[in-house]
Amino acid sequence: MTSYEIAIWVFMLSAFLGFELIRRVSPLLHTPLMSLTNAISAIAVVGAILITGEKDASTLSRTLGFIAVVASVTNVVSGYLITDRMLKMFKKRGPEKK
Amino acid sequence: MIENIFPALYILAAASFILAIKWMNSPVTARRGVIIGEIGMLLAVVGTLLRHEVVNYEWILIAFFLGTAIGVPIAYIMPMTAVPQRTAFSHACGALASALIGTAEYYRHMPHGFSMGALVLETLLGFLTFTASLMAFGKLQETLPTRPITFKGQNFVNLGVFAAAAIVGILLVISPERMWLFPIFTVLSLVFGVLLIVPIGGADMPTVIALLNSYAGLSASAMGFVLNNKLLIVAGALDGSSGFILAVIMCRAMNRSFSNVLFGAFGTIQVAAKQSSERPVRSASPEEAAEILDAARSVIIIPGYGMAVAQAQHKLREMFDVLSKRGIDVRFAIHPVAGRMPGHMNVLLAEADIPYDRLFEMDDINSDFPRADVALVIGANDVVNPAALNEKNSPISGMPILHAYEARTVMVVKRSMNPGFAGIDNELYYLEKTLMLFGDAKAFVGSIIKELNAAVASR
Numbered sequence: 001m002t003s004y005e006i007a008i009w010v011f012m013l014s015a016f017l018g019f020e021l022i023r024r025v026s027p028l029l030h031t032p033l034m035s036l037t038n039a040i041s042a043i044a045v046v047g048a049i050l051i052t053g054e055k056d057a058s059t060l061s062r063t064l065g066f067i068a069v070v071a072s073v074t075n076v077v078s079g080y081l082i083t084d085r086m087l088k089m090f091k092k093r094g095p096e097k098k
Numbered sequence: 099m100i101e102n103i104f105p106a107l108y109i110l111a112a113a114s115f116i117l118a119i120k121w122m123n124s125p126v127t128a129r130r131g132v133i134i135g136e137i138g139m140l141l142a143v144v145g146t147l148l149r150h151e152v153v154n155y156e157w158i159l160i161a162f163f164l165g166t167a168i169g170v171p172i173a174y175i176m177p178m179t180a181v182p183q184r185t186a187f188s189h190a191c192g193a194l195a196s197a198l199i200g201t202a203e204y205y206r207h208m209p210h211g212f213s214m215g216a217l218v219l220e221t222l223l224g225f226l227t228f229t230a231s232l233m234a235f236g237k238l239q240e241t242l243p244t245r246p247i248t249f250k251g252q253n254f255v256n257l258g259v260f261a262a263a264a265i266v267g268i269l270l271v272i273s274p275e276r277m278w279l280f281p282i283f284t285v286l287s288l289v290f291g292v293l294l295i296v297p298i299g300g301a302d303m304p305t306v307i308a309l310l311n312s313y314a315g316l317s318a319s320a321m322g323f324v325l326n327n328k329l330l331i332v333a334g335a336l337d338g339s340s341g342f343i344l345a346v347i348m349c350r351a352m353n354r355s356f357s358n359v360l361f362g363a364f365g366t367i368q369v370a371a372k373q374s375s376e377r378p379v380r381s382a383s384p385e386e387a388a389e390i391l392d393a394a395r396s397v398i399i400i401p402g403y404g405m406a407v408a409q410a411q412h413k414l415r416e417m418f419d420v421l422s423k424r425g426i427d428v429r430f431a432i433h434p435v436a437g438r439m440p441g442h443m444n445v446l447l448a449e450a451d452i453p454y455d456r457l458f459e460m461d462d463i464n465s466d467f468p469r470a471d472v473a474l475v476i477g478a479n480d481v482v483n484p485a486a487l488n489e490k491n492s493p494i495s496g497m498p499i500l501h502a503y504e505a506r507t508v509m510v511v512k513r514s515m516n517p518g519f520a521g522i523d524n525e526l527y528y529l530e531k532t533l534m535l536f537g538d539a540k541a542f543v544g545s546i547i548k549e550l551n552a553a554v555a556s557r
Contacts, residue, residue: 007326010335011331011335014331015339018338018343022343027441029122029125029444033119034311035188037336038185039135040139041333042192043329044196044330045139045195052157053152053154054151054154055153060202061202064198064201065202066161069195071165073166074169077166078172081174082172082176090125
């Protein structure tokens with residue numbers, strides 16, 4: 001198999017896995033889910049690091065890479081923190097009221 | 099030796115992301131999901147920083163610092179009502195990152211064939227999602243008009259720009275050497291993103307936000323194809339399918355198709371329907387409302403975007419406590435498209451400390467309305483409009499709604515008789531059993547609480 005074929009297999013399988021996983025998420029948590037998947041897709045930071053940190057990167061690609069790292073790190077940091085902040089608020093009815 | 103670690107780190111990261119999403123299926127395990135997601139991200143970043151291609155660290159470190167400096171305040175200072183805006187903003191950031199990486203990759207290596215195809219897809223989705231998300235952000239923040247903006251031949255123009263971008267993109271795939279085409283391609287993608295959101299109204303935002311989420315993920319996945327990085331493909335595909343499913347759920351909850359949301363320009367058709375607003379309605383004072391609530395055994399509260407605007411969720415929680423203490427069964431009925439993004443109402447009510455086992459989905463609570471003494475509608479409109487069930491030619495015809503009209507008494511807190519976002523008259527308001535409570539939601543609920551407490555004191 002060529003590397004492209006493998007890549008397409010990987011994509012196909014993870015897309016279906018994604019469908020199955022998300023379908024099971026309760027609508028209660030759709031907002032935190034969206035901010036979590038957002039933080040996860042900030043994995044683009046990997047590509048951004050590779051481009052910015054390259055040995056003889058041109059000014060253009062270093063600038064573009066730099067902005068990309070800033071944008072994705074913003075997403076990683078705010079995405080995870082805010083998901084946790086939201087999830088902390090979801091409480092069951094406390095024992096004192098039962 | 100150390101080279102062998104990276105693939106392992108990436109595989110572990112991918113597994114962590116999958117677990118993170120899996121654990122989101124219940125509020126009990128969800129926070130664990132966030133932690134494993136953070137670990138996955140850490141593994142991926144460390145694994146990348148250690149790679150031998152990465153030699154120049156100073157710019158990366160500065161960027162890390164900047165990104166953290168922007169991200170931390172956003173996460174902590176932002177009020178919960180601004181969650182839809184923040185989500186739109188982060189879609190914009192993510193899409194921008196992947197579009198810029200695609201651009202850099204083009205000028206660096208000028209890939210051919212399959213890789214170039216993926217690169218074109220990555221930058222197209224990236225740039226259009228970037229501007230579209232910024233537009234959505236503007237509309238949610240209300241710096242841009244929230245009403246849909248339409249003009250003659252709009253769909254023609256939009257499709258024309260998209261077709262042009264697609265043709266230029268295909269030409270680039272055929273011969274990437276035509277470098278002058280790339281800036282044109284970029285501009286066309288950016289413009290299409292703007293045009294896509296111009297005709298979208300506030301009520302359609304949940305679908306659009308979910309769709310943009312999907313595009314941003316797919317763009318990251320396409321980047322994985324360009325850089326031949328499986329971790330990017332997996333993470334992007336998870337995000338892409340997540341956004342897509344949410345968009346499908348939103349569309350189903352409105353009984354509309356994707357194309358109808360994107361090209362339908364809701365809100366322009368119903369101008370004719372507005373005339374009938376002169377009909378009489380019954381209104382009530384906080385005192386009367388409190389009396390009815392006090393006498394009820396079962397109350398179902400239906401929140402909508404108006405509750406978020408009025409910041410009424412904390413007052414609502416107070417009322418919830420007062421009523422619950424008297425043994426009245428208070429539940430919340432949440433329509434899937436209530437608010438401006440999927441799950442918006444749940445987050446706001448959770449913020450106000452309302453236990454999540456009191457929040458019910460539409461399908462779980464609709465059969466209970468006939469047994470409810472009071473349905474209290476706060477800032478919701480179209481999601482309780484019986485026209486969706488009864489009128490064939492209504493723009494919301496066929497949309498599943500919360501059956502508030504079946505409750506013994508319906509109370510609607512509303513600022514005035516102005517029609518809601520969709521601009522459709524609501525039959526519910528003219529029913530014999532409906533009481534309109536005119537006023538600001540927060541203030542009105544506040545006075546109801548006062549009356550309830552006064553009633554206790556005088557007993």
